[in-house]
Structures are given as structure tokens and as C-alpha cells.
Amino acid sequence: MSIKETAQAVMKKAVQIAPDALMPGGAPDPLIRQKHGLIGTPVSRLDGPQKVSGTARFAAEFPMEGMLFATLKYSTIPKGKITNLDIAAAAAAPGVVLVMTHHNAPRMKPAPAFMSSAKAAGGDDLPIMQDAEIHWNGQPVAVVLAETQEQADYAKTLIGVTYETEPAVTAFEVAKADSEPGVFQGEPLLLEIGDADASLAAAPHKVDAVYRTPRHSHNPIELHAATVGWDGDHLLVHDASQCVTHTAWSLAEVFGIAEEQVHVTSLFVGGGFGSKTLWQHQTLAAAASKLAERPVRLMLSREGVYRIVGGRTLTEQRMAIGAQGDGRFDALIQTGVVAMGRHNNMPEPFILPARSAYQAGSFRLDVEAAKMDMVANTFMRAPGESVGTFALESAVDELADNLGMDPIELRIRNEPEKDPTTGAPFSSRHIVEAYRAGAEKFGWAARKAKPGTHREGEWLIGMGCATATYPYYRMPGGAARITLTADGRANVKIAAHEMGMGTSTTQTMVTADRLGLAMECVSVDYGDSHFPGVVLAGGSQQTASIGASVAAAYRKLITELLKLAGKDSPLHGLDADEVIGRDGHLCKSDELERRESYVSLMARIGREELTAEASAPPPLEFTHWSMHSHGAMFCEVRVNAITGETRVSRFLGSFDCGRILNPKTAASQFRGGIIMGLGLALMEETQFDERNGRVMNPSLAEYHVPVHIDVPEIDVIWTDIPDPHAPMGAHGVGEIGITGVGAAVANAVYNAMGRRVRDLPITLDKTLPELGLVP
Amino acid sequence: MSININGSPTNLPSDTRVSLLDLLRDHLNLSGTKKGCNQGACGACTVLVDGERILSCLALAVQYEGRSVTTVEGLSTNGLLHPLQQAFIDHDGFQCGYCTPGQLCSAVGMLREVRRGLPSNVTNDLEGESITLTRDELCERMSGNLCRCGAYNGIVYAITEFAETTK
Structure with a gap:
């Protein structure tokens, strides 16, 4: 263990054994007790009217004076050197203002790769159009700027590139021979407790199989885009971003300017799912704009997104469980290999769910990364959990079948009392309640325990279930600013993001409840790097990060307000922790009639406005407690016995994610995750040509995502039990929905046809042989 | 050469390569109509031409001379949502x-x-x-x-x- 690792381990242990009271969340957020506010009521999106009327402006929709249109040309080899770039015809084409290549691009540093430092946003840390080297098939080799998009796109076709190809590793089997231990968030993924191999060998019941998941692409419908312009040495970027502060800092590093000189806005984002971070296009647009001395709009084509924005990588997972006759797990083994780019660090951590899902006598969990010459793979909705739960929860289903037990009962039998691998107490874990409620509502009792025995005409019908799980995270750096005005209104500013999660609406509700103001008296501004806070829209952590930041700013604001109000105020002598907001007033929390309105308080202090900015406390709570969201997924499928076609006919998700802040938008998050999970189960695959490292289906015609006709009505229910240690008692709900779905579908397919598919997606080529319809 | 967009006559572009979608978004700043694939696979660019839905990314603007196009901006009337x-x-x-x-x-x-x-x-x-x-x-x-x-x-x-x- 290195000195750094030892220090980290010591810190972690100290946080684990520290008294609860010293932890953030040690005292429950007062909002958890409040029962009559906006929290928990279904509120329609505040930005709804803009979105349905077409007035919401996305990144590529900001007109700028003198703006040029950009297009990119991509390499067609996976590794080697550009030996010749013929741009003469393109440069002379009508309307063309600039052709930028490595010959004339300004000198720039590589973008700091994501997770390499607190505000690093880069998908990789490769040079950006600085030399002749090619690192992946699809790397940008030229940027064309023209007066219109049509002129730019045409001119691009006139560019000639010749390459000297070098040997590349583009086949997974070759890369696997040279894989290395996966390191995630600074820590090795390998975890061993006891002798899992020996326990497995000795166990009377076992499953031991290999599960595979392919590459996936996020495919937000909004294409990645940036509209950029320079004002002297200040850069303005209208981006589609889930990390505005990270992007501003990282672009400043690239161009060698101060962070404050880069202004990134991103008010509306047309979906992200992990993909809308800093890739080469923003930098290239800014560089070209600098050379041309004019603003630039660069919207990637759909193919362009596949070429330069990475997706989820493939996984090959060995999953083994050894159990006693009563179902108790003796051994839990989940190990395997993922493909990873050479210039990023994202070893898809598929073992994360197994760290806390079940009690077991022994564990061996490990991920190896096999480096390949390919576009950098990256985070995609529930990185690790989405594909890890496929193997884990399929294996549990296989074991239940092997033991002749109901799969829900088998899961409950292995329910841990505390975190099975860290020993930390759970902050809030009500998965058994979620299973019971879900089974009841779904009609699980009607499932035929013997697979392949329920047929209606051509259709084989089956039911399956699986556990969903995703951690509670809160990342460092959260901060917010609240301004209270003389008319009793409040405004929050925070560099957070709204990609459709409902953040802006939900945080307006939460802030209104915290201050005791009506919703229409509160506004929340976000999506701007000049606002306070480093708030990644990722890891389902925004809700907690914003919640804790606003709570800190609120406390500072109220402290200041009470101090300034002086001894004539009825609240004199109270501190911020002794008051709560109600109906436009601050009230003594245990004596509500002792109160004063914000309007009166502001008049008393003689200010037009009062502003407070504060940072959230360090996020120690999820080390001190084991904090996770949970769910029980139920699926009914119909597999056609003649064609092999699989249709999902019913789906129910029963969630345990703390308190649900806005049932309307949370339900959409759950359903949206589940639907992406149906895609993962049945159709999604980024096809990678192992001969040359090129994505073969870079379009929405050939990469299939679920469409209207693929999606049944999806029922979602939740326990609504607050997590006493989380801000507002809530967990983020953006990622939990996709987890467990792959296994729930695969388990239902098994129950329908009596044959197991362990290789996603479950397409016809996999069901037909199992049905005996093709050899 | 004119096309009617949300009730207003508009000149067609001289560049015949301009799609109806790019006419709306890039030339007229009517960015309510969205580009998601530019190849007819996603439907984000759907508009109504004389009441029929079409994919504006697969339509050349000049093909629609004299026709009436309704975009999302044209669905609401007098600021009232449809x-x-x-x-x-x-x-x-x-x-x-x-x-x-x-x-x-x-x-x-x-x-x-x-x-x-x-x-x-x-x-x-x-x-x-x-x-x-x-x-x-x-x-x-x-x-x-x-x-x-x-x-x-x-x-x-x-x-x-x-x-x-x-x-």
C-alpha cells in the first residue's frame, strides 16, 4: 500500500468510527419532519411552458453576431500518423473561412481527464489536434468553418488525408491478455474477504457462469454542441453540459487562461446520461473561433457523437455464488474484464452492487481493465451498477431455480444487517418492504415457478424480478448563494444542471419549504459556471449536493438576518437552528406564534436585499454510513415461440430511495431509467469493428433504443421512507431506475422459455437457438 | 420563391442544399424544431406541412415552395398553449x-x-x-x-x- 493509499485508509477508518453527531446528516435535516410543505406533492415542471413551446434555448440555438458554422473530419484508422493533409480544395470552397488542422491549430494543453482532479472534465487527456498522431478511429483531424453549415459540410468532403497505419489493439481477446487491475475513484476495485474460491468449492449449491454486456451509447436526442465566442481573452461557451464549472476550469487549463475568463452556460440540456462532459468538440470550436476571430457554432452530427464521445464499455463477468441448502450465501464471486481506452480511467466498476447487496461468508470482487485503441469509454447512467446487477441478479435467480426457492425469498434470506463488506451501518435500507409491496402490486404470486410452462397461443409468458441498487453520493465542492429581497422573495444561484431530471422545479420546492415561502416567491438559477459551487450532474448526487449547499447558505443567511434584526425583533436571542420558515415568516421552531415575516425583518434591517453564500460540509456521511438506494424490479415478458421475438408486457419498479421530493418528476426519472434498462436488456449495442476499432452503427437507425411501441405502461411505487442522514431525507433517483432491469428481463425470459440468456442484448439470434428454432 | 411558416411568408434560400430543418433553425432562428440525427431516424425535427407531418431534416426547403409549414412555435396561438x-x-x-x-x-x-x-x-x-x-x-x-x-x-x-x- 502506498503512503497515499494508507493515508486514505486511515481517514476512512476515522470517519467510520467517528460519533454520528460529528457527521453531516448526524442531526436529521429539519425538512424531514415538516409534513405540510411542497415536498412530497406532485408539481409540474416550471420550465414546461418553454419546453413545449419551443422557446427553451439549447446549446446550438444561441445566435451570435458574425457566427460561423463548423464541421469536423474524423480519422479512419485506429492508430498511426497523418502523413498528408490536402486542404487546398476545401479552403478554396465557397463560404469557407478556415480549415484548421494540427498544422495551424493554436497550441493547447490536453484537457485534464475526468477524476484526475476536482474540476477535471475531459473524456481523455490526449493532445487535441496538436500533432499528426492518431489515437483512435474517429479522432478529429480537421475543422472546417464556413458561413453556412451546408458550405462547411461540403468543403469537408474535399479534404484528403493519408495515413501511416501502426499496429493497434482493437480486439478484446488480444487486449485481455494484457489487462491490469481496475482502479476506480482512486481505490483498487479488488476486494477479498475470506477464501471465496474454497467456500465456493465446498458449497452444496452453486452457480458459476460468465455474463456479457456489450458497449452502449448514451444517445441523448440533443446532439453534443457548443456555441462559442471570444471577447479578447475571455471565452464564452454555450454548452450542453452536465458539469459547467468543471468545463470552465478545464477549458481554462487547455487555453492557459484563468478559470474566471471562461464562462460556460448550459440552461437547457437535451439529455446527457453521462455523456455531456468535455470532449474535443468544445475545445476545437473555441480554438477555431480564436483563429477565425469570429463566434462559432459546432453541433456534432449523430455519427460525430459516436466518433468522439465515448460510451459505456463492454464487460465480461464471471459470477459465482455458493450457498447452503437453506439459501444462505457462503461465497460471492464477481470478477472479470472490461475494455478501456488507453488515455482515460474508467474501468466500468460492475462489482459495486455486490459490495453491499447481500450477506455472504466470503467475497471476491474484482475488475480488470483491458486497454484498447478506441475512443475513451466513459460514464453512462449507473456506471457499474447497470451492467453489474445483470450478472449478480441473474445469478441469484439461477441459484433460486437450482434450490427450488422463490427468488424473492432467497434474496430476503441473504439480507444483510449492516454493510457486508465495510461493516458500516446502513443509513436507510428498506428493500424487503419494497419487495413485498412490489410483489403484491405486480401479482408475483401468479408466476409459474416451473419455467416454460405458461403459453398463450404463440406466446411464452414469464415473470422475473431483480434487485436495483445505486449508492447515495455527495461530491465535494457544493456551494450556493441565496439572496433575500425586501419584498420577501428569495433567489438561489448554484452552478447545477437541468437535463430533464426536474432539478430546477424540485429545488425550487425544497428552497421554498426551507425558507417557508410560497413557491412563486422562490427562483433558482443554475446552469452557469459563474454561479457558486462545483456540482456535477452525475452519480445521482445533484439533489443531495444542492440540498446541502442551499441548507448551508440558508443557515448563514438566517444567522445574518437575525443578527441584523436586533433586539426589537420578536425573534431576538434565537439562532438559526432555533427558527424555521413558515408562511413567509421566520418562527421559533417550538413556538410558532413567536414569529416575524421576512418582509418585516428586511424592513427592520433597512436592506433591499441580503445575500449569503456558503459551502456544503465535506461529504463524509456516505463513508460513515453505508448509504444506498434500492429497488425491486418486476417484469413480465412474452417470447414468441415461432419468431423468438421478446416483448415486455408489464413492468413495475418498487423503490426505496428515501423521501421522494416531487413524485411527478421522480416517477419520470424512475420510468426513464427503466426504459433505458429495457434497451440494455433487449436491443442496445454499440457495434465495434474489431479489425479496425471503428464503431459500425453510428446512427439511431442502427443503434436501437426503445420506441413508443416497445414500452408498456410502467408502474412505479416507493416506500417514501426518509433517510435520516441525507439532506431532505432524499436520495437522487436518476440512475437507480436502469439498475436491475437487465436481470429482471432476462429472468423473465428464462421463466418464459426455460432457457437462460447470459449475453446481452437478448436479441433473436440468442432466443431462436434456445427455442430450438435454428441450430 | 416563398414558403409560409407559421402564417408568415418567408423567402426560400438560394442554396438548394438547405434542408427545411436548417432553414428553420440556422437561417430563421426558429430553433423550436430540433435536430437529433439529421437522417430521419429520431423524429425530433417533425413539422406539419399543410397539416401533414414530415421529417424536416429529410426535406429540402425549396421543395416546399408555396406550402404552409407549422412548427412547434406555431402550435400555440396568441401566447396561449395548444x-x-x-x-x-x-x-x-x-x-x-x-x-x-x-x-x-x-x-x-x-x-x-x-x-x-x-x-x-x-x-x-x-x-x-x-x-x-x-x-x-x-x-x-x-x-x-x-x-x-x-x-x-x-x-x-x-x-x-x-x-x-x-x-
């Missing part, structure tokens, strides 16, 4: 909102197709007098409009409610 727009808000028929303009225009055009009795792939009775807008009929007919956020359930509720109130 009832289908309101139904999308009420039923949370979107998350990020990027596919929404296409879903809205597509739904308006789709309901006219149903009223005209045009069959779909899931219509059992091809000789029937009228089409019943079952859930399957609706979903089949809307399947050209992708929503990656997965707001499909809300979209279906919204369209169903609107269709019932305007029968």
Missing part, C-alpha cells in the same frame, strides 16, 4: 424537452391520419370505416419519435387525453 402542449405539461410527457416539439407536431399530424382512417402496421381491419385509437395504435404511430429520457408513458397519456377531448 391544449396538447398543456397536456404534455400536465402528464409530464417530457424530461429534457428536446424531442418534445417533434412529439407534439407528430401527434397533431398523427391524429389527423387516424381521423382520415389511414391504417397502421397494427390495424387489424384494413377495410374498417374508422380507426379506434387504441394504445397500440397510438404507440405504433408515434414510434418514429424517439424519447431517450423515456417519457413515453406521459406522452401517451397526454395524447390520449387530448384525443378524447377533441373527438
Whole structure:
């Protein structure tokens, strides 16, 4: 263990054994007790009217004076050197203002790769159009700027590139021979407790199989885009971003300017799912704009997104469980290999769910990364959990079948009392309640325990279930600013993001409840790097990060307000922790009639406005407690016995994610995750040509995502039990929905046809042989 | 050479390569109509031409000389939301909102197709007098409009409610 690792381990242990009271969340957020506010009521999106009327402006929709249109040309080899770039015809084409290549691009540093430092946003840390080297098939080799998009796109076709190809590793089997231990968030993924191999060998019941998941692409419908312009040495970027502060800092590093000189806005984002971070296009647009001395709009084509924005990588997972006759797990083994780019660090951590899902006598969990010459793979909705739960929860289903037990009962039998691998107490874990409620509502009792025995005409019908799980995270750096005005209104500013999660609406509700103001008296501004806070829209952590930041700013604001109000105020002598907001007033929390309105308080202090900015406390709570969201997924499928076609006919998700802040938008998050999970189960695959490292289906015609006709009505229910240690008692709900779905579908397919598919997606080529319809 | 967009006559571009979508977005700053693939696979660019839904990314602007185009900006009148727009808000028929303009225009055009009795792939009775807008009929007919956020359930509720109130 290195000195750094030892220090980290010591810190972690100290946080684990520290008294609860010293932890953030040690005292429950007062909002958890409040029962009559906006929290928990279904509120329609505040930005709804803009979105349905077409007035919401996305990144590529900001007109700028003198703006040029950009297009990119991509390499067609996976590794080697550009030996010749013929741009003469393109440069002379009508309307063309600039052709930028490595010959004339300004000198720039590589973008700091994501997770390499607190505000690093880069998908990789490769040079950006600085030399002749090619690192992946699809790397940008030229940027064309023209007066219109049509002129730019045409001119691009006139560019000639010749390459000297070098040997590349583009086949997974070759890369696997040279894989290395996966390191995630600074820590090795390998975890061993006891002798899992020996326990497995000795166990009377076992499953031991290999599960595979392919590459996936996020495919937000909004294409990645940036509209950029320079004002002297200040850069303005209208981006589609889930990390505005990270992007501003990282672009400043690239161009060698101060962070404050880069202004990134991103008010509306047309979906992200992990993909809308800093890739080469923003930098290239800014560089070209600098050379041309004019603003630039660069919207990637759909193919362009596949070429330069990475997706989820493939996984090959060995999953083994050894159990006693009563179902108790003796051994839990989940190990395997993922493909990873050479210039990023994202070893898809598929073992994360197994760290806390079940009690077991022994564990061996490990991920190896096999480096390949390919576009950098990256985070995609529930990185690790989405594909890890496929193997884990399929294996549990296989074991239940092997033991002749109901799969829900088998899961409950292995329910841990505390975190099975860290020993930390759970902050809030009500998965058994979620299973019971879900089974009841779904009609699980009607499932035929013997697979392949329920047929209606051509259709084989089956039911399956699986556990969903995703951690509670809160990342460092959260901060917010609240301004209270003389008319009793409040405004929050925070560099957070709204990609459709409902953040802006939900945080307006939460802030209104915290201050005791009506919703229409509160506004929340976000999506701007000049606002306070480093708030990644990722890891389902925004809700907690914003919640804790606003709570800190609120406390500072109220402290200041009470101090300034002086001894004539009825609240004199109270501190911020002794008051709560109600109906436009601050009230003594245990004596509500002792109160004063914000309007009166502001008049008393003689200010037009009062502003407070504060940072959230360090996020120690999820080390001190084991904090996770949970769910029980139920699926009914119909597999056609003649064609092999699989249709999902019913789906129910029963969630345990703390308190649900806005049932309307949370339900959409759950359903949206589940639907992406149906895609993962049945159709999604980024096809990678192992001969040359090129994505073969870079379009929405050939990469299939679920469409209207693929999606049944999806029922979602939740326990609504607050997590006493989380801000507002809530967990983020953006990622939990996709987890467990792959296994729930695969388990239902098994129950329908009596044959197991362990290789996603479950397409016809996999069901037909199992049905005996093709050899 | 003129085209009517949301009731206003507009000059057609001299560059015949300009798609109807790029005319709207890049040349007229009518950015309500969205680009999601530029190859007819996602439906985000759906607009109505003389009441029929088309994919504006697969249409050259000059082909539509003299025709009337309605975009999402043209659905609302005098600043009042179209009832289908309101139904999308009420039923949370979107998350990020990027596919929404296409879903809205597509739904308006789709309901006219149903009223005209045009069959779909899931219509059992091809000789029937009228089409019943079952859930399957609706979903089949809307399947050209992708929503990656997965707001499909809300979209279906919204369209169903609107269709019932305007029968």
C-alpha cells in the first residue's frame, strides 16, 4: 500500500468510527419532519411552458453576431500518423473561412481527464489536434468553418488525408491478455474477504457462469454542441453540459487562461446520461473561433457523437455464488474484464452492487481493465451498477431455480444487517418492504415457478424480478448563494444542471419549504459556471449536493438576518437552528406564534436585499454510513415461440430511495431509467469493428433504443421512507431506475422459455437457438 | 420563391442544399424544431406541412415552395398553449424537452391520419370505416419519435387525453 493509499485508509477508518453527531446528516435535516410543505406533492415542471413551446434555448440555438458554422473530419484508422493533409480544395470552397488542422491549430494543453482532479472534465487527456498522431478511429483531424453549415459540410468532403497505419489493439481477446487491475475513484476495485474460491468449492449449491454486456451509447436526442465566442481573452461557451464549472476550469487549463475568463452556460440540456462532459468538440470550436476571430457554432452530427464521445464499455463477468441448502450465501464471486481506452480511467466498476447487496461468508470482487485503441469509454447512467446487477441478479435467480426457492425469498434470506463488506451501518435500507409491496402490486404470486410452462397461443409468458441498487453520493465542492429581497422573495444561484431530471422545479420546492415561502416567491438559477459551487450532474448526487449547499447558505443567511434584526425583533436571542420558515415568516421552531415575516425583518434591517453564500460540509456521511438506494424490479415478458421475438408486457419498479421530493418528476426519472434498462436488456449495442476499432452503427437507425411501441405502461411505487442522514431525507433517483432491469428481463425470459440468456442484448439470434428454432 | 411558416411568408434560400430543418433553425432562428440525427431516424425535427407531418431534416426547403409549414412555435396561438402542449405539461410527457416539439407536431399530424382512417402496421381491419385509437395504435404511430429520457408513458397519456377531448 502506498503512503497515499494508507493515508486514505486511515481517514476512512476515522470517519467510520467517528460519533454520528460529528457527521453531516448526524442531526436529521429539519425538512424531514415538516409534513405540510411542497415536498412530497406532485408539481409540474416550471420550465414546461418553454419546453413545449419551443422557446427553451439549447446549446446550438444561441445566435451570435458574425457566427460561423463548423464541421469536423474524423480519422479512419485506429492508430498511426497523418502523413498528408490536402486542404487546398476545401479552403478554396465557397463560404469557407478556415480549415484548421494540427498544422495551424493554436497550441493547447490536453484537457485534464475526468477524476484526475476536482474540476477535471475531459473524456481523455490526449493532445487535441496538436500533432499528426492518431489515437483512435474517429479522432478529429480537421475543422472546417464556413458561413453556412451546408458550405462547411461540403468543403469537408474535399479534404484528403493519408495515413501511416501502426499496429493497434482493437480486439478484446488480444487486449485481455494484457489487462491490469481496475482502479476506480482512486481505490483498487479488488476486494477479498475470506477464501471465496474454497467456500465456493465446498458449497452444496452453486452457480458459476460468465455474463456479457456489450458497449452502449448514451444517445441523448440533443446532439453534443457548443456555441462559442471570444471577447479578447475571455471565452464564452454555450454548452450542453452536465458539469459547467468543471468545463470552465478545464477549458481554462487547455487555453492557459484563468478559470474566471471562461464562462460556460448550459440552461437547457437535451439529455446527457453521462455523456455531456468535455470532449474535443468544445475545445476545437473555441480554438477555431480564436483563429477565425469570429463566434462559432459546432453541433456534432449523430455519427460525430459516436466518433468522439465515448460510451459505456463492454464487460465480461464471471459470477459465482455458493450457498447452503437453506439459501444462505457462503461465497460471492464477481470478477472479470472490461475494455478501456488507453488515455482515460474508467474501468466500468460492475462489482459495486455486490459490495453491499447481500450477506455472504466470503467475497471476491474484482475488475480488470483491458486497454484498447478506441475512443475513451466513459460514464453512462449507473456506471457499474447497470451492467453489474445483470450478472449478480441473474445469478441469484439461477441459484433460486437450482434450490427450488422463490427468488424473492432467497434474496430476503441473504439480507444483510449492516454493510457486508465495510461493516458500516446502513443509513436507510428498506428493500424487503419494497419487495413485498412490489410483489403484491405486480401479482408475483401468479408466476409459474416451473419455467416454460405458461403459453398463450404463440406466446411464452414469464415473470422475473431483480434487485436495483445505486449508492447515495455527495461530491465535494457544493456551494450556493441565496439572496433575500425586501419584498420577501428569495433567489438561489448554484452552478447545477437541468437535463430533464426536474432539478430546477424540485429545488425550487425544497428552497421554498426551507425558507417557508410560497413557491412563486422562490427562483433558482443554475446552469452557469459563474454561479457558486462545483456540482456535477452525475452519480445521482445533484439533489443531495444542492440540498446541502442551499441548507448551508440558508443557515448563514438566517444567522445574518437575525443578527441584523436586533433586539426589537420578536425573534431576538434565537439562532438559526432555533427558527424555521413558515408562511413567509421566520418562527421559533417550538413556538410558532413567536414569529416575524421576512418582509418585516428586511424592513427592520433597512436592506433591499441580503445575500449569503456558503459551502456544503465535506461529504463524509456516505463513508460513515453505508448509504444506498434500492429497488425491486418486476417484469413480465412474452417470447414468441415461432419468431423468438421478446416483448415486455408489464413492468413495475418498487423503490426505496428515501423521501421522494416531487413524485411527478421522480416517477419520470424512475420510468426513464427503466426504459433505458429495457434497451440494455433487449436491443442496445454499440457495434465495434474489431479489425479496425471503428464503431459500425453510428446512427439511431442502427443503434436501437426503445420506441413508443416497445414500452408498456410502467408502474412505479416507493416506500417514501426518509433517510435520516441525507439532506431532505432524499436520495437522487436518476440512475437507480436502469439498475436491475437487465436481470429482471432476462429472468423473465428464462421463466418464459426455460432457457437462460447470459449475453446481452437478448436479441433473436440468442432466443431462436434456445427455442430450438435454428441450430 | 416563398414558403409560409407559421402564417408568415418567408423567402426560400438560394442554396438548394438547405434542408427545411436548417432553414428553420440556422437561417430563421426558429430553433423550436430540433435536430437529433439529421437522417430521419429520431423524429425530433417533425413539422406539419399543410397539416401533414414530415421529417424536416429529410426535406429540402425549396421543395416546399408555396406550402404552409407549422412548427412547434406555431402550435400555440396568441401566447396561449395548444391544449396538447398543456397536456404534455400536465402528464409530464417530457424530461429534457428536446424531442418534445417533434412529439407534439407528430401527434397533431398523427391524429389527423387516424381521423382520415389511414391504417397502421397494427390495424387489424384494413377495410374498417374508422380507426379506434387504441394504445397500440397510438404507440405504433408515434414510434418514429424517439424519447431517450423515456417519457413515453406521459406522452401517451397526454395524447390520449387530448384525443378524447377533441373527438
